[in-house]
Amino acid sequence: MTEYQLLATAASGIEALTGDELKEMGYEVQVENGKAFFKGTEEDIIKTNLWIRTGDRIKIVFGMFEAFSFDELFEKTKALPWEDILPMDANFPVSGKSQKSTLYSVPDCQAIVKKAIVDKISSFYHRRTRLPETGAQYPIEVAILKDIVTITIDTSGSSLFKRGYRSEKGGAPIKENMAASLIKLTTWRPNKPFYDPTCGSGTIPIEAALMGLNIAPGLQRSFVSEDWNIFPENMWTEERHKAKMAADYSVELDILGTDIDGRMIEIAQSNAKKAGVEEYISFRQMQLSDFKTEKEFGIIVANPPYGERLEEQDYIEELYRQMGDTYRSLPTWSKYILTSDLEFERFYGRRATKKRKLYNGRLRVDYFQFWGKRPQRKRNTEK
Known part of the structure; x- marks a missing residue:
């Protein structure tokens, strides 16, 4: 099995609780604002999705690097081993956010990351035509903070607060x-x-x-x-x-x-x-x-x-x-x-x-x- 750098996201003020949950499960954890980083295999991805009570999502941190230009963003994204995780027919929507960074245009960053992945996958699978994107979904996010790019793949899909039991709710429900x-x-x-x-x-x-x-x-719900x-x-x-x-x-x-x-x-x-x-x-x-x-x-x-x-x-x-x-x-x-x-x-x-x-x-x-x-x-x- 492969070991991944994983990330549990959480609401501000809750990340320490999420970190404690992960520690109780046996992981070494580094907690930052809204995030708890840990390492794990495919088995750990499943286990944490099923068991984390306080977090929002479990993500794979697929790449982290500095980028000050669109060319740099493109080349460093393309250099990542996308062929290790994305099949030829993968459906990979790209979302994004940017704060305090040279590359501040989120739509442009999303488009460049998307193009870089398409180029890498097309080359690996020897595709000259457009990728079908008809298979499983791999939600990708490019987040840039102070010129540090973090590219993650969401393993949860809908937020972990959606347990599957609450079909009806009141006027001001708590997650x-x-x-x-x-x-x-x-x-x-x-x-x-x-x-x-x-x-x-x-x-x-x-x-x-x-x-x-x-x-x-997470027993009653599905995951992307x-x-x-x-x-x-x-x-x-x-x-x-x-x-x-x-x-x-x-x-x-x-x-x-x-x-x-x-x-x-x-x-x-x-x-x-x-x-x-x-x-x-x-x-x-x-x-x-x-x-x-x-x-x-x-x-x-x-x-x-x-x-x-x-x-x-x-x-x-x-x-x-x-x-x-x-x-x-x-x-x-x-x-x-x-x-x-x-x-x-x-x-x-x-x-x-x-x-x-x-x-x-x-x-x-x-x-x-x-x-x-x-x-x-x-x-x-x-x-």
Whole structure:
């Protein structure tokens, strides 16, 4: 098998979590802004696509070099071993971006990279006519930053947040990989109660259940690289089988999702069923202020409405006050609340233990963390 330089992309502020996931899988990782670099074989491409919860895509870094002219971009792109990965009928669309670079025209850079690859493949396969591009798709990106060109091939296709279980969603849904990231930023473990008071279409509780049961998030979806001929026969089938066998459905989970909107509860239940975790989550139509429990040391993760429109602001501020009043009676529970409202603490009535800046799509948000009391350690009374 071939070893590749691989790249897991992630939202700004999440890349460290993606890097941690890769480290837990046994890879040596270098984390940069929005990126986690690691090395791996064809098997690792499949494994990371199936298992990464917080990342966006797994890409092959096929080339990296300096270029200050279009001629230089063309020649250095053509020099790359495209014949090692692209078959004669490969369909290879080229996207691009450029920042702070001499070569700032993205359409021109895309066209030049495309032409360089066509020349190389045509020469290798002795083609004098136009390449058919009727085969498997190999999405290629040319990204130029400060005159450093990085050419990548996307192995995922659609973003990894598209797990395949969410056929319906609410008005302001959170992406699945962001939901997984919010959970990973807590101290939750499968033996603790977990509660989402504004669950909407159920994404956060569903992601918690997938984690608790050790279900690979990519099991229900397809990937663009499944049709590539670099993979030995049946490798995708074998890795999927390994992932299925790794799930542990004997784990007892205590996960609750509530929402004031009964229609959203129906959608959440439907999505949980598609994800195969409906038996492990309780969904209930309920006002946030009605939550009461005798359980201790639980975790609350909430992505409440942000109140982006002026007419919603009064409702949002009252919702935040309700959170503060309701959760004050839960001193052992830790609460994690995502919002773009920097005044959240004022309405909630308490300063956060910690805040973390994140991006929900392009929207800057803060993750307000209120840590609960820790359970007392049992003293060793043996002499």
